[in-house]
Amino acid sequence: MRLSHQTEYFPQNLKGTLSMSGDYTKLARHRNAGILLAFTMWMLGGIGLLSEAYGRTDTVTAMPEHSASVFHELARRDIADGALMNAFDEQLDVAKLGQMLQTKVGLANTLTAFEFESIKRSMLQALKHMLIDLAPPGFLETRLAEHYEACFSKSEAQQIIDSQDEAKDPPERARWHAARLTFWEDAGQDLTTEARSWSQSFQIPSGAMLPTLVPGDHILVNKRAYWDTTPQRGDVVVFRFPENEAKLFVKRIIGIPGDVVEVRDQSIYLNGAPFPETCIQHTDKNILADNPRDNVRATTVPPNSYFVLGDNRESSLDSRFWGYVAKDKILGKAESIYFSIDRPSLTIRWQRLGLPVR
Numbered sequence: 001m002r003l004s005h006q007t008e009y010f011p012q013n014l015k016g017t018l019s020m021s022g023d024y025t026k027l028a029r030h031r032n033a034g035i036l037l038a039f040t041m042w043m044l045g046g047i048g049l050l051s052e053a054y055g056r057t058d059t060v061t062a063m064p065e066h067s068a069s070v071f072h073e074l075a076r077r078d079i080a081d082g083a084l085m086n087a088f089d090e091q092l093d094v095a096k097l098g099q100m101l102q103t104k105v106g107l108a109n110t111l112t113a114f115e116f117e118s119i120k121r122s123m124l125q126a127l128k129h130m131l132i133d134l135a136p137p138g139f140l141e142t143r144l145a146e147h148y149e150a151c152f153s154k155s156e157a158q159q160i161i162d163s164q165d166e167a168k169d170p171p172e173r174a175r176w177h178a179a180r181l182t183f184w185e186d187a188g189q190d191l192t193t194e195a196r197s198w199s200q201s202f203q204i205p206s207g208a209m210l211p212t213l214v215p216g217d218h219i220l221v222n223k224r225a226y227w228d229t230t231p232q233r234g235d236v237v238v239f240r241f242p243e244n245e246a247k248l249f250v251k252r253i254i255g256i257p258g259d260v261v262e263v264r265d266q267s268i269y270l271n272g273a274p275f276p277e278t279c280i281q282h283t284d285k286n287i288l289a290d291n292p293r294d295n296v297r298a299t300t301v302p303p304n305s306y307f308v309l310g311d312n313r314e315s316s317l318d319s320r321f322w323g324y325v326a327k328d329k330i331l332g333k334a335e336s337i338y339f340s341i342d343r344p345s346l347t348i349r350w351q352r353l354g355l356p357v358r
Contacts, residue, residue, distance in 0.1 A: 068145070070157045075144035077164065078180065084144065085128055087180035092120055108346040115350070119339075122353040126220055126338035130199045131191060134222045134335070139194070143187055151179040198224040200332065202238065202248070208316035209250055212236065212279050212357065214349070218339040219250075219357060225333035231256065231306055233270075236334040236357050239308075239325050250334060251318050251325075252279075255307030263296035263320060266313065279358065284314040292320040306330070 078084040101107055101119070111119075131140050148157060152175070160172045204217040213219065213236075221238050231237060231253050241247040255261040260271050265287050268275040288294045293314060301307050305324035310316025319325070340352040 070154055070161065071145040071149045071152075072141060073161055074148050074152075074157050074176075075141045077161070078144060078176075079132065079141060083177075084140075084180055084183070085124055087177065088127070088184050089120065089124055091181065091184060092123070105341060106346055107341075107348070111348075115348070118350060118353060119348075122338055125354050126336065129220060129336060130195050134199050134220075134224060135195065136198065136224070140191075143191065144183060147183045147187060148179060151175070151182070198222070200238075201338070202250070204250070208310035208312050208318075209236070209252075210312040210315075211281055212252070212311045213250065213334075213337075214340065214352070216341045216343050216349070217337050217352065220335050220338055221332040222335045223332035226327070226330060231327070231330060231333075233259075237306075237308070237325075238331045238334060240329040240331070242325060242329065243322055245329070248331065251308035251310055251316070253306050254309050254319075255301040257301050257303050257305060259301045259307070260298050261296070261301060261307045261319075262298040263292070263294065266294045268309075269298075280311045280313055282313055296320050304328070 101111065152160070152172075156172055156175075160176050163173060200221045200223060202219050202221060204213045204215055204219065207215055225231075225235075233253055233256055235253045236250060237253060238248055238250050241249050254268060254275070255270065262269040266282060266285075268277065299307075302324060304327045306327065307319045308325055309318045309320065334357040336357060337352050337355045340349040341347070342349055
């Protein structure tokens with residue numbers, strides 16, 4: 001017996017962003033200016049949400065040989081010591097951020113200054129993760145070095161580096177900070193456009209991945225995660241639903257190619273041995289003997305395929321019902337929760353902001 005369809009509550013002002021059909025874990029892509037990362041780009045000049053940006057897939061552009069070293073060193077220092085992200089922080093307008101939250105999400109309560117700062121910190125963490133941690137090697141450094149080459153002569157850049165080494169504060173240091181600010185203003189659109197090729201934001205509309213992912217969580221997905229490696233057991237991945245590729249699902253990988261997977265009275269057996277799980281929940285302990293929800297005969301995962309399950313085991317339609325996910329249908333790995341809202345109460349779940357997806 002397949003699990004019954006569950007109708008979920010969606011706030012009226014978010015319905016346009018969600019696709020509602022059938023499976024409890026189908027992901028809803030952001031379709032219009034919305035939460036968090038969108039706020040950041042909007043405040044830099046009306047830039048749309050990350051998932052709406054369809055941009056280039058190029059990565060690192062080589063700097064001219066004669067000047068690459070000094071400008072790259074300037075950029076490296078700015079990224080390493082956090083000065084670049086601090087400059088971005090300076091440009092965030094907390095009042096506008098709060099106004100957008102209130103307008104787009106319809107929060108039940110007016111946020112305090114401390115709560116706004118919490119959102120800012122989560123936003124900055126997500127932006128750093130997207131542009132530095134998930135990006136191709138050298139992406140942000142190269143873009144910043146190109147900007148600095150347009151702002152300074154080679155000798156000025158070297159003087160800034162020397163003064164930093166000597167703990168001095170010449171006028172060039174103030175120009176350096178001004179250049180950081182203009183970098184975000186000038187490059188923000190292109191950065192998010194390019195970032196669309198390796199990262200994407202999604203909203204969780206249902207409870208099939210409870211307790212790991214909660215309805216109303218907004219997650220950042222690493223689309224580069226499996227460019228050079230293969231998915232691993234335990235990874236939480238976003239993929240195209242095999243029976244309808246227009247739909248995107250999120251599940252946890254249980255079996256990798258060659259694994260023998262069996263479900264026996266709601267327990268998972270992997271290659272003949274019990275498979276320990278610490279991140280799942282069971283909401284119905286009644287065993288359905290002849291139902292794939294609770295019992296699946298031993299099956300070998302084919303090459304380039306994966307056996308995936310929802311963490312909320314009795315409320316998920318997954319590989320037990322429709323089979324395997326091909327590797328080329330996996331869009332990426334869920335990395336972090338950058339925003340979360342409880343829909344019924346329209347309140348922010350502060351304790352979930354910034355959590356990694358494990």
